[in-house]
Amino acid sequence: MTTQSSELNGVTNSSSVWGDFVDSDGECDVEDACEPVNRYEEGLYLPICIGEVIAGRYRIEHKLGHGGFSTVWMAYDMHKGKDVALKIMTADPGGEREFLRQNEIISCVPDTSRLLIYQDTFLLPGAARNPHRVLVFPLKGPNLRDYARETSTIVRRSAAKQLLQALKALHDGGMVHRDLNSANVMFGLSSFETGADLTTKYQILGRPQKIELPRDQETWKDGELVAPMTPKDSFVVQDTITLGDFGLAIRSGTEVDFKLQVPVGYCAPERMHQINPTFASDMWSYMCIFAELYLKWPLFGPGFFGGGFRFVAELFVRVLGPLPLSWKGSYDGDGEPDESWYDQGKIPEPKMSLESRVTQSRDTVEPAEQQLVLSILRRGFSYLPEERLSAGELLEDASFKALMDRYGV
Known part of the structure; x- marks a missing residue:
């Protein structure tokens, strides 16, 4: 596990390579699908650009989603040669909470096979020297909220059973989720073939649609507002279900x-x-x-x-x-x-x-x-x-x- 603070390394961002900046007609659609811009201005979210390399290792390739305490990105681990998900937490106590709760779950839940548990973690510097906790997860697909209506009846019934099994495992370990909703439940995503290039990935996932974040003294580095990916080929989305987002979890009786x-x-x-x-x-x-x-x-x-x-x-x-x-x-x-x-x-x-x-x-x-x-x-x-x-x-x-x-x- 990496625990030391890591530096950000920027990469020149070309719209032709790293997605498309939308015109004025498309800005509302991107804004509606994204996190509030004011949370960047407040120094809570870390500004990120598609194509950027962070910690000298993870190349940001697409947006997966966001929550009240994080933004989530698809990244390529250049050391291990595989795609991962990076959950970049807000620079406040709420952002550190999920890391602490995850450690608690690891220690007390015997079966975490249906729970989304981090594989590595590190810190990134933020505005006003406030660090951002980054959690590295296996790459997962879209959530139930956004994708379930696109699936068959069989897949939805299976999702209901798998989610119940995940919740039972969490409860058997004495933990209450406290924030269960359809956005916290993820479908699986098939791995891309080894060596798949960016063009191939974007043909399947859709090209990132984005807007430049306003730059001021609070938004201390370049960043983009990026709409979450919408897979164009349903075969890449797997029927397996994983429960995540444990930032509000508590031990039973708390x-x-x-x-x-x-x-x-x-x-x-x-x-x-x-x-x-x-x-x-x-x-x-x-x-x-x-x-x-x-x-x-x-x-x-x-x-x-x-x-x-x-x-x-x-x-x-x-x-x-x-x-x-x-x-x-x-x-x-x-x-x-x-x-x-x-x-x-x-x-x-x-x-x-x-x-x-x-x-x-x-x-x-x-x-x-x-x-x-x-x-x-x-x-x-x-x-x-x-x-x-x-x-x-x-x-x-x-x-x-x-x-x-x-x-x-």
Whole structure:
């Protein structure tokens, strides 16, 4: 493991070689797909250019994605002759958190085969001498959020099972993910043939589409805003699933000050009512992903694209019925709670209920399969955490096993 601080080495960036600078008409599309520019101006994200070599070893070739505490890049390891993913963390305590949580997971989770664990790490200098932690990972493909709708029903069912296995492994090690959503789950990516040139890679992954970052005293080095890759050939995306992004993970039983979860569409209802994150709240988030894989759209609102906690709480009631009366008075999300949320006489709205959503799914499936899915969702979306299925229980559940058996997964 490399622990010393490493220097940045720039490479002359030619649009014809390292992707394309978009015109004014394409700037909005790139900006919409990327991290907020102001976080570069604040010195949190490290400015990066496609074609740049960092640590004298890793040549940046494409963008994979971003999160609140990182940007993620496809890079070529010139020492080992293979493609990797570099997760460059923000230059603040939040950026170091994932490194610490990863080490904790390595020490306490026996089976990490379905978890995205770093292979190496080093530090890069940042603005105002604040270092950026870099984690080196195996190269993975697009996430569930961006790619699942492009896949077959069999692949989506398999993804649901593999993710549940990953979550069980994490829970068996005593760790609560706390941030489970469809952007934190990655498909595999086939390795390029040894010696594949950049042109071949870009023919498959698409050429980087980018904008130059504004340069000022805060943006202390050249950088580009780059849209994440969108593979043009589906054969390079594998059906294997890996769970990542452990920066907010905690040991079971740990008290946290911030109990809510964003994106809000994956937040368990008890977390909106001042109850600490638990294995059960992870399972609620899992059920949201399970439903998303089935319906091809988030069950509880737009998720990543708008709507606050109040909006989602309202959806809970419309889809599942009233919240527990014992929670009344403890709502801690945005806006004021509606007293009717806790009215035990309310029933789900007919056009919004689980039954309606499943039977109106875009997938044409037999009624028997719809009943299996409903059986899973009803018990997985139990409001009371203690009554919710655990990961281990769901893997052994008769309805879940029957659903997976239908697709041979």
